[in-house]
Amino acid sequence: xxxxxxxxxxFLSNALTAQDHRVSGRVFGMDGRDPLPFxxxxxxxxxxxxxxxxxxRFSLASSQSIDSLTFSYVGYEKxxxxxxxxxxxxxxxMRETEVLLPEYVVFPEENPAHRIISNAIANRDVNNPQKMxxxxxxxxxxxxxxxxxxxxxxxxxxxxxxxxxLKKFLxxxxxxxxxxxxxxxFEAPDKNLEKVIANRISGFKDPSFVFLLSQxxxxxxxxxxxxxTDKNYINPISRGSxxxxxxxxQDTLYSGLCDTTFIISFRPGLNTRFDGLKGVVAIxxxxxxxxxxxxESARNEGGIGMRFRQMYEWINDRHWxxxxxxxxxILNNIAISDSSMAVSLGGGEAGRSITFGIGKSYIRDIxxxxxxxxxxxxHVEVDVDPNANTFDEELWNRYRIDTLDRKERNxxxxxxxxxxxxxxxxxxxxxxxxxxxxxPWGKLDLDLHRFLTYNDFEGxxxxxxxxxxxxxxxxxxxxxxxxxGFKDKTGKYGGEFKVIAWKKPELELGVSASSDVEETGGTxxxxxxxxxxxxxxxxxxxxxxxxxxxxYTGTLSFRTLDYFKVYAxxxxxxxxxxxxxxxxxxxxxxxxxxDRFDLSIASLGFRFAYKEKFIQNTRKKISLGTDYPIVFxxxxxxxxxxxxxxxxxxxxxxxxxxxFNHKYFGKTSLSLWGGYIDADIPSTELYHGRASFRPFxxxxxxxxxxxxxxxxxxxxxxxxxxxxxxxxxLFRGEKFxxxxxxxxxxxxxxxxxxxxxxxxxxxxxxxxxxxxxxxVNNLLNLxxxxxxxxVFYRLGPYSFSHAGDNFAGKLTLTFPY
Numbered sequence: 001x002x003x004x005x006x007x008x009x010x011f012l013s014n015a016l017t018a019q020d021h022r023v024s025g026r027v028f029g030m031d032g033r034d035p036l037p038f039x040x041x042x043x044x045x046x047x048x049x050x051x052x053x054x055x056x057r058f059s060l061a062s063s064q065s066i067d068s069l070t071f072s073y074v075g076y077e078k079x080x081x082x083x084x085x086x087x088x089x090x091x092x093x094m095r096e097t098e099v100l101l102p103e104y105v106v107f108p109e110e111n112p113a114h115r116i117i118s119n120a121i122a123n124r125d126v127n128n129p130q131k132m133x134x135x136x137x138x139x140x141x142x143x144x145x146x147x148x149x150x151x152x153x154x155x156x157x158x159x160x161x162x163x164x165x166l167k168k169f170l171x172x173x174x175x176x177x178x179x180x181x182x183x184x185x186f187e188a189p190d191k192n193l194e195k196v197i198a199n200r201i202s203g204f205k206d207p208s209f210v211f212l213l214s215q216x217x218x219x220x221x222x223x224x225x226x227x228x229t230d231k232n233y234i235n236p237i238s239r240g241s242x243x244x245x246x247x248x249x250q251d252t253l254y255s256g257l258c259d260t261t262f263i264i265s266f267r268p269g270l271n272t273r274f275d276g277l278k279g280v281v282a283i284x285x286x287x288x289x290x291x292x293x294x295x296e297s298a299r300n301e302g303g304i305g306m307r308f309r310q311m312y313e314w315i316n317d318r319h320w321x322x323x324x325x326x327x328x329x330i331l332n333n334i335a336i337s338d339s340s341m342a343v344s345l346g347g348g349e350a351g352r353s354i355t356f357g358i359g360k361s362y363i364r365d366i367x368x369x370x371x372x373x374x375x376x377x378x379h380v381e382v383d384v385d386p387n388a389n390t391f392d393e394e395l396w397n398r399y400r401i402d403t404l405d406r407k408e409r410n411x412x413x414x415x416x417x418x419x420x421x422x423x424x425x426x427x428x429x430x431x432x433x434x435x436x437x438x439x440p441w442g443k444l445d446l447d448l449h450r451f452l453t454y455n456d457f458e459g460x461x462x463x464x465x466x467x468x469x470x471x472x473x474x475x476x477x478x479x480x481x482x483x484x485g486f487k488d489k490t491g492k493y494g495g496e497f498k499v500i501a502w503k504k505p506e507l508e509l510g511v512s513a514s515s516d517v518e519e520t521g522g523t524x525x526x527x528x529x530x531x532x533x534x535x536x537x538x539x540x541x542x543x544x545x546x547x548x549x550x551x552y553t554g555t556l557s558f559r560t561l562d563y564f565k566v567y568a569x570x571x572x573x574x575x576x577x578x579x580x581x582x583x584x585x586x587x588x589x590x591x592x593x594x595d596r597f598d599l600s601i602a603s604l605g606f607r608f609a610y611k612e613k614f615i616q617n618t619r620k621k622i623s624l625g626t627d628y629p630i631v632f633x634x635x636x637x638x639x640x641x642x643x644x645x646x647x648x649x650x651x652x653x654x655x656x657x658x659x660f661n662h663k664y665f666g667k668t669s670l671s672l673w674g675g676y677i678d679a680d681i682p683s684t685e686l687y688h689g690r691a692s693f694r695p696f697x698x699x700x701x702x703x704x705x706x707x708x709x710x711x712x713x714x715x716x717x718x719x720x721x722x723x724x725x726x727x728x729x730l731f732r733g734e735k736f737x738x739x740x741x742x743x744x745x746x747x748x749x750x751x752x753x754x755x756x757x758x759x760x761x762x763x764x765x766x767x768x769x770x771x772x773x774x775x776v777n778n779l780l781n782l783x784x785x786x787x788x789x790x791v792f793y794r795l796g797p798y799s800f801s802h803a804g805d806n807f808a809g810k811l812t813l814t815f816p817y
Contacts, residue, residue, distance in 0.1 A: 017600060021066050025090025027052050029076075032093060033148070036327070037309055038282060038292045039094070040253050042070040042261065047254030051261075051282070051292065054311050054324035054360065055401075064735040074136070074265055074280050087448070095506050106680075117263045119288040120237050127320050128222035134187045135321070136370040140399040141182070143359035143407075145329070146174035152526060173410035176357075177202040179393070181399045185370065190611060191377040196384040198391040198399070203419025205389060212248040221293050221310055225661055228306040233275050233297065234265045234663050237290065244269055244664065246277065253282075260285045268298050273732040274664055275299075279527035289320040296330070305330040311353040315366055329357030356662075362401050379562040381613035381624060388395050433559070443472040450481045457517065457546040457578075457711075459487025475500045490548075506565075507558040517546040520710060521688025523653055523675060525569035525632045526557070526605055539692045539700035544709045546615045547684050548576040565607040567634075572643050573599040576682055580759035583682040593758060597682050600645030605634035605653075629658040646778050649679035657702075666726040666741075671702045674718040680753040683760065687714040687749065689769075696809035699775065704745055705792035706771045706808045713762040715748030725777070743773040743792070767797040788812035 003202055027036045035056025042049040043060060044067050052058045060066065069090075071079045076094040083090050125131050145625070181198035183435035185191075205360045220226070226233045236245045262283045268276035279295035289312065296307035311324040329355055377532070397403065404412075438445040452463030463483025468476070480495030494514030523544075530549070553571040560566060575597045582593035612626040638649040653675045660668045675687050691707035692700045702721045725741040749765035773792035780787040790810035799806050 020087055021062045021064060021216070022060065022088075023066050023069070023090060024057070024347065025083075025092060027056045027058065027071060027073075027092045027094060030093050030095050032091075036073055036076070036094060037311070038280070038294065039071050039073040039076075040251055040261075042072075042253070044068055045070065049253055051253070054309060054326050060125065065338065072251055074263065079348065111242075111247060111262045112736065113249040113262075114242045114683050116249070116264060116283050116288070117237065117242055117247055120165060120283050120290065121239060123242070123288040124237065125223050126287055128220075129319070129321055130186070130222065132186070132188065132319060132366070134370055134372070136183070136185045136365075136367045136372075137363050137640045138365045138399070139180075139182050139361050139363050140401065141178075141180040141359065141361045143176075143178045143357065144174050144411075145176035145357040146170065147354065147356060154494070173407050173414050174202075176415070177408055177411040179400075181396075183373060185376055187372055192376055192381050192613070194382045196382065196388050198395070199384065199388040199755075200391065200396070200412070205611035208650070208740075221281075221290055221295070224663060228293075228308065231275055231297070232661055233277050236277060237281070238663070240663070241555070244272055244274065246270075250280070259806075261291055272728045275728070284320075286314060290779075291313075292322075316368065318368055321366055323366075324363070325361040327359045328355050329359075329508050331356045335426075360487065378561070379612060379614055380614040380621070381617045384615075384617045428811060429675045438467070438469075440469060440471075443468060444479075445469045447479075447481065450483060452484065454541055455543040455546070456541070457488060457544055458485030458490075461485040461492075463492075475503075488517070490517075502558075505558045505560065508556070510553075510555045510557075512553045512555075515548075515550050516551045517550075518575075519543050520545040520547055520684050521713065522582075523673070523687065523690075525607070525634050525653070525655070526555070526569070526603075527607065527632075535699065535701050538813070539690070539703050542692050542694065542697065542700070542709065545688075547578055550574040550741075563608055563610050563612055567603070567605045569603045571601050571603070572645075573601070573772045575599065575682075577682070577684055581683060582758045584756050584758050594682075597684065598644050598646045600638065600639045601636050601644040603634060605632070607632055629656050631656050638679070638685075647679065647681045647685075649677055649681050649685075651675070651677045651685075664729070666724060666729055669701070669721075669723045669725075671721040672718070673702070673721075676716040678715075680756050683713055683762075686751070687717045688712065689714070689717070690719060691767070693808055697805075697811070699790055699810035699812045704747065704769065704771060705743075705773060705810060706794035706806060707769065710760070711763055712749070712751030712765050712769070713751050713757070714765055715752050717747060717765060719745070719747035721745050723775075725775075738779055738788070739777040741775040741777060741790075743775065743790075744771070745773075746770050763798070769798050770794075770796040775810065775812055777814050784815070786814050788814070 018640070023333065028034060029036060029037045035052075037052055037054045037056060039052040039058075040049065041051060041058055041060065043062055044064070049069075050058060050060050060069070065085065067081060068080050069083060069092075071081070071092055071094060073094060075098075076096055079092060079094050081090065081092055127134065131281050178201045179199070180196055183195045183197060185193045185195075187447075220720050221235065221237060224235055224238045226235050234244065235241070245266050247268045248265050249262060251259040253263065260283075263280060264283060265278075265280050267278040268274065276298045277295040279293065280297040281295075282291040283289070284291040290310070292309070292311045294307070294309045297305055307328040307330055309324075309326040310322055312320045313323045315321045315323075437448045438744055439448060445467045447465030447467060450463045453461045453463065455461075461483045463481060465479065465481035467479030476497075476499050478495075480493065480648070482491060482493045484491045492515060494512065494516055496510060496512035498508055498510035499510055542808045545771040551571055551573045555567065555569040557565065557567045577595045577597075582595050583597065585592045585594065608631040609626045610628040612628075612630075613624040615622045615624060620799050634651075634653045636649075637654075638647045638651070640648040655671070655673050657669075657671045659670075662668065671689065677686065688710045689707055689712045690703040691709045691711060692703035693706055693708050701723065704719075705750040721743075722745065723741055723743045725739060727739050728737050730740045731738060747765055747769045748767075751764045754764070771794050773790055775788060775790035778786045778789035779789060788811075790812055792808045792810065794806035794808075796799065
């Protein structure tokens with residue numbers, strides 16, 4: 001027993017003294033202000049060393065005395081320092097040098113970086129945290145928006161009290177500061193929940209914008225395509241990347257633990273046009289994993305750009321896992337006027353880039369064997385605790401990496417005061433509501449969709465829509481609208497009442513009544529009108545034939561199985577056909593003509609979006625989208641004699657939409673529409689095709705660009721809309737970057753009861769309708785939106801004999817969000 005104890009003492013003594021030489025410090029640029037992450041450090045010119053973390057900090061231990069430390073970093077001069085024993089406050093300043101990757105390098109054999117990159121690609125699934133069985137962790141996030149006064153040298157040369165005040169302001173505090181503490185849970189294959197337990201935002205009391213940092217930090221360097229803001233970039237660590245990217249082995253670092261770390265810089269190859277990244281990645285030979293990476297867009301694009309850094313560690317001898325993440329918001333091509341404080345983006349060659357915001361995430365308490373409960377996961381991916389803004393300072397300090405510095409404390413103190421005076425929370429609610437199409441006005445919301453509408457039937461139609469909001473009641477919504485069309489000289493109005501009966505499954509009951517007009521032969525699902533900036537909405541401008549409709553409706557909706565939103569309804573409609581159309585009924589050899597119809601319709605339908613995820617803040621649920629097809633289905637049953645209905649029929653409508661991103665080929669969008677009606681009913685309830693023709697007009701996706709309005713009538717039909725956007729892959733200049741897209745649309749259908757319709761000219765679709773188009777988007781980029789041109793041509797059996805009649809010109813309008 002004594003021998004065992006003696007051996008144990010000897011072992012512990014050796015273990016404790018084996019690395020009793022320790023030094024630590026921090027590495028900065030020459031200004032002593034900006035910390036340098038991922039700097040390589042070599043001890044005593046040996047094969048041992050380490051790297052700095054995201055904040056430029058390092059801590060090294062050695063069994064031998066540490067006489068020298070050599071620091072190297074791509075883009076900086078190598079630096080050697082001679083520390084004192086056990087020095088814990090080493091400050092290293094490194095001088096930046098201009099480093100450009102050579103356009104072309106000739107290697108005697110294979111590029112040595114390719115073998116390393118290929119090994120990293122082969123082990124992506126092994127090292128990807130999203131491929132693990134499960135994990136959980138706690139994350140502390142901090143985001144700051146600021147400008148360093150020294151980054152704006154023009155300020156000193158501008159004689160302005162405003163300028164001096166801004167510089168003084170920036171010396172004392174930041175523009176914006178946000179802190180978040182969240183608990184994340186993950187279970188294979190894709191169950192995910194991020195619970196925000198604490199949130200503090202300078203100037204705000206309501207943590208509504210917490211999703212900002214949460215989503216900016218989501219980019220993973222193990223995904224095939226890396227999404228940063230609105231751009232999709234090809235990951236250099238992905239299949240086939242060695243043929244598209246140029247890699248250069250910059251440095252090799254030995255850890256002394258049989259692991260080697262290779263430092264490799266990367267950028268897109270010459271004469272490539274895809275959206276790629278440039279930066280530096282460190283690959284560790286332990287499972288050929290990413291140890292750290294710095295990346296940003298390879299092109300200096302105007303406007304707002306992003307740079308991100310990720311640091312991984314080998315946790316519990318089991319798996320590489322991210323422990324620190326940084327996202328920088330960069331203002332590219334900044335131009336500052338010498339005569340005023342006007343700051344503009346896209347300043348061209350005269351402009352420069354400055355960091356405007358920086359977000360950091362620190363991950364701790366990583367657990368690879370969590371014990372989850374059955375109800376931990378659902379369709380909500382980010383959930384904000386209603387009490388997230390009640391954390392006190394003592395609790396915050398448990399999660400902060402460092403205590404707040406003077407500028408950060410001032411930011412909370414000063415901006416909170418300004419926010420209280422200016423009511424930032426109300427402004428935030430206004431912005432949030434406008435995204436959903438509503439402007440808050442006390443306890444009421446003004447519906448933006450009702451302010452001003454236009455179509456070819458009503459003409460310009462100003463109006464107003466007023467509805468109650470959550471300030472009056474979180475469960476009940478009521479309101480109404482009115483508008484007047486200057487072309488049809490008729491007012492329209494309606495009202496509704498909705499109540500949330502059960503919040504968790506989103507069970508909602510509603511009733512509504514309206515006296516309005518509805519598109520003849522249109523297809524409508526249960527969902528509300530979409531974003532006014534959505535190009536699919538543009539077709540509404542072109543509608544020429546509408547029917548006067550008095551409608552009374554009762555609805556029920558709820559969510560089930562996470563991804564199904566189910567809708568049911570019962571409606572009574574009194575319709576009057578416009579123009580000269582008459583529905584023909586033959587009785588005893590006589591034709592009887594009707595232009596008014598009573599309809600009693602029961603409906604059941606759903607929206608299915610597999611794996612769709614949401615952010616749930618304190619008031620609203622915001623969709624994060626899905627990578628899978630979105631399916632709409634609606635069944636309608638017309639009931640004769642029930643509530644005075646005139647017709648018995650069954651109607652089935654379906655829509656399926658999906659977009660695909662191809663790494664080196666652009667983006668494909670597909671949309672399938674179909675419908676079937678089994679009875680003889682008026683043309684107002686049949687299918688009139690999704691036409692959008694004018695000789696030259698705005699482009700409306702998911703419609704037939706060369707088909708005349710109400711040209712075809714069907715009781716069953718199917719239509720396919722295909723668009724492929726090559727983005728900037730076909731042509732890419734320095735300042736001119738048009739995006740070429742091709743489109744092909746096809747449809748087929750027929751009409752069983754042709755003789756039941758009089759007073760209108762129409763054709764049927766049994767021969768098949770075809771058209772093809774070419775779109776050139778982004779010819780004129782106005783930052784907020786971009787303009788382009790397109791042309792479509794009508795093909796096949798329904799083409800016109802005069803070739804010019806088959807063409808349709810289009811103006812494309814696209815938005816970067």
